Every structure is written in C-alpha cells, then in structure tokens.
Amino acid sequence: MTLDRNHYECIVRLENLQLNYGKVEALKNISFEVKNNEIVGLIGDNGAGKSSLIKVITGVEKPTRGKLFVRDKEISFKGHSVKKVHDLGIETVYQTSSLGEKQSLWRNFFVGRQIKNRWGLIDVQKEKTIAQEMLLEKIGFRGVGITVDSPISELSGGERQGVAIGRAMYFDADLIILDEPTVALSLKEVAKVLNFVREIKDSGRSCIYIEHNMYHVYEVCDRFVILDRGEVVNVIEKHEISLNQLNEYLLSLSTKKSV
C-alpha cells in the first residue's frame, strides 16, 4: 500500500453531495475538497452536518446523490463501504467509538484487517509483535503497565486516542479524519494529539480535523470549512483571517440562527 503522494491535487473532493434521511436533508448540495498535504478544519455547531459528512466520506453512509473523488478520480458509491474506503487510504479516528472496550489492544489494532496465517486463522503472534512495536515506538507507552493484551477499558482517554491514531499511522493512510479527538482529554493529552496532527502534515498526509475548540482548530489547520444546517456556508484560508475574527464570525452565525 505504498502510495505516491505527489501525483494528485486533491485527496478528497465532493461535488453536490446530498444526503436525506427520509424527508430530512442532512446534507444539502455540499461541495468541498481536501488538497494534497492540507489540513482542513471542519467547523459547525451540533447538527450542522459534520458527522453526516464524515459518515459519507468514511463509507458508513451512502449519499442520496452527488459525486466523490479520491485522488482526483471519481469513486462510485456502488458498494461504498468502510472497507473500501480503508483500502483507498482513508482512516478515521472517532471521538469515542473507534475501539472495542472489552477487546485487547492487539485485536483493536488489526480488526477488519487481520493478518492471517496459512490456515486462514489470525496470526496472533505476528499481530501482537507489530502492535507491541507500534505501542512503544509511535504511541510512546512506556512503563505504564499497558501491554498489547490489555483491554481498552484499562486505558485512559488519551491512551485510547493514541491507539486509534497509531493504527491510522500504521496502515499508512493518506487522509486521516479526526472527529473531535480531544474531547474529554487533559491539557497534556490534548498537546499530544495536536502534535500528532502536525505530524500528519509533516509526513505529507492530509487531514480533516473536526473540533469545537477554535484555539485548537486555528492552531493546526490550513483552511476552514464552515458548515451550517447541512450546507457549506463559507470556506476561509488561514491567512485571510485571525483567530479573533474567526471566533466573531462563528458567533455571528449562531446569533443569526437564533434570530
């Protein structure tokens, strides 16, 4: 799965994407793109459509209509699935639901992409060895009593994000989607996650970063896409706006809504 990260302009591009749940329009005619090696902050209130949009990109939901391009090539929504999106090099780290609580760390690492031996069974030894390497080198758990056999329920919030993020890194994703990764984390752990977002950029990958905390978003993102009630209402480059202006703009949006 070695991917040449230079031959495309946009890792993901959406054209006129519509998603209806019955009569409710969750996404209205959305168009937006994530360029090669770009970090896009997806901003919007609860119910603005962030989650729906992410579900479409990650293959959990099929849109009512619209087009999806990955690395400038159109992807058919026929047979659109999480697995297919994984194979395209897109990984997601969810705020809470990325890991199975009762399952061991090594199972969580490889679930859905098991390493199999010649009998078609899971190669437990190999999976554990790789998970162990990742644990020590990339995620940096040292001497905290966590092993690859520990169930996720014994990990702290930050450690969990570390595992989910390490997993995305290991599978060499070109686009990593972070869905509110710093919710309920301590300051020290937030710093770790933000560092990881910078690492995504440094390693030539792209990222969609969803977060309510504007300080975090502004710090790491190159561009902001603002969603409101299922629509893209604005796209702003970082150099066009200061953090204060961004905050004021968002505040004005929500006041407009309540009037």
Next chain:
Amino acid sequence: MQSNDTNAINGAGSGKDPEIRTHIGKWARIEGLPIILVFLGLIGLFMIAAPKTFLGYYIYMSFLSTIPPPLILGLGLTLIIAGGEIDLSFPSIIAFAGFVFAYLFKNYQWTWAAFILTILAGIIIGLINGLIITKIGMPSIIATLSTGFFWTGLTVVFSGGLSYNIAELEKLNIYEFFVHRIGGIFPVQSLWALGIAVILWFVLNRSAFGEHILFMGDNLQVAKVVGINVDRTKIVLFVLMGALSAFAGLLLTIENTTFWATQGSGFLLIVMAAVFIGGTSIFGGQGIIVGTFFGSFIVGSIEAGIVATGIQGFYTRLVVGLVLLVAISFHLFMEKPEKRAILANFFKFHR
C-alpha cells in the same frame, strides 16, 4: 494491610503497578480455569456424598451420552451471546430437526440424505432468524421467540403431536457413526461434541469472523466503523446456530431412536445456565468456550449427582439456580480489575 489494599486498587486501575497487573493477568488468562475448578469440586463433592455412583465409571459414560446435545447448543449460544444477540428458538429446532429426520427415515428409509436435509432445515431456520433480525431490524430476543413458537407449532401440526419410534435405525451405520459405544461403553457423540467445541474455540478466538462477533457484541457502532459487515456477520452467526441446533437434535433423536413432538422443550434454560455459569458475559463482546464446555457438564451432572446422594430429585433446579447465582457473581467480580486486585492481594497475604 489497609494501605496495601489501596495500593493494589490504584495499581490495577491506573496502571502504575505493572507487576500486579501482569500477575493477575497470567492467573486469569487460563480460559475457564475457575469453572474447571468448580466442576472438579462438584464431582469431588459427589464422590464423597455418593461414592457408590461417582467412583465408578458408569455414571460418567452416562453423562457423555446425555450431555452432548445441550453442550453443542451451549457452544453455539456462546457465540450468539458473544455477538450481543440471543437465540430462543433452538429448542424448537431440536424438535423440528428430529421430526424431519424421523419422518424421512420412517417414510422413505432415508438415512444420510435425511441427515443432510435435517441440517439444511436447521440452516434455513437460522437464515430466516438472521434475515428477520438484520433486514427487518427486529431485536433477536423477539424474533427468535416468535420463530421458536412457529417451528414448535409446525412440528406439532406436522407430526400430529405423536412420537415416532425409529428403532430400526440401530442396525444402520448412521447410528454407529453418531452414537456408537466405543468398546461397548464410551459414547461416540461425546467426541463429536468435543470436536465441535475445539472448532468453535478456533472460530471465536482465532478467526476474523470470530473477532467480528466479539466487536459486534462489544459495540455495534465500533464494529461498523472498523469496517465489519454487521448484517452479514449476524446472518452467518444465526445460520451457524441453526445448523448446530439441528445437529444436536439429530444426536438426541438418533440416541433415543425416538422422536417426540416435545423434545428439546426443556433445553432453553439449562443451556443458558451452562453458558452463563461458564463465564460468558450477558453483555456481549466476550465468550468463553471452555467455560461453556464445563458449565454444560456442571448443569448436566447436578441432577444425577443430587439423585445419587439420596436427596430428592426435586432439589435439582434449586441447586442449578444457586450454582448459577454464585458463578455469575464470581465472574462479575473477576471482570473488575480493582476487585481482582483485592482478591489477589488477599491470596498474597495468606500465602
């Protein structure tokens, strides 16, 4: 002592004391160990209380012929419960499968063809369960309750509520193949059950399908986002349960060389009891095949044990209930790391 306790709790909870964590880990990692000990203890108790019966081999051979059908059901149910689902329809499959086999044998003298069609019937019933649960979105407890009634009812309607005597089966090789007594004493169906247990252990613990079952039972949302085809996994799971139930029904019918319209109706609660005594969590996400194996033997031996000790047979269910309560309390205790640590500390202190 007081401060020791607190340390242990903190250690296991926050990971500051790796020594305790690994110490407990190793101890608890032998699958089904507590339940194996309970089983041995129970047999030991019976040996003391009823030495005449329990020091001979005959009673054990009897267990090995009667326990395989509920054991096979329990193994299948372990996977279902690990996947966060439940199946209440397997007793009806025992009846229906027995009917299909007995009917085909009695009327057409089919043996192996009847065997294959019976398994197929189980697969179809399982498939119907799976489709109702995934495509209609009915909770499995309701879906299988309904289909259970339906197939039991259909069995009674088709058979006219009668029993079929198929004693001619005893001369045929299918009888030998499934319920032969090796050396005149050892029931071969116990080897079938053991084989299925080994296979299902690998299915649950070492196959991608098994891992998908575990994640599905753990958290359905997580299962979806990591790319598991949840509907397909559920359907395959119920098909597997259907096939296993049909096979259990066959063993029962062939062993008895009789089909009863009501066969299997007593299995629902004892099979569930065996699974939970074995340590499989009702909350899903985890299943203990070894536990179910010994849990089935515990439940299966309690009745014979109680009768042999001279206590009235009426006490059987009461004792099963008590064993169930104690076993599950123990398992719940073991699930919490901080409580495990207290337990370990307790043993350390007394060593």
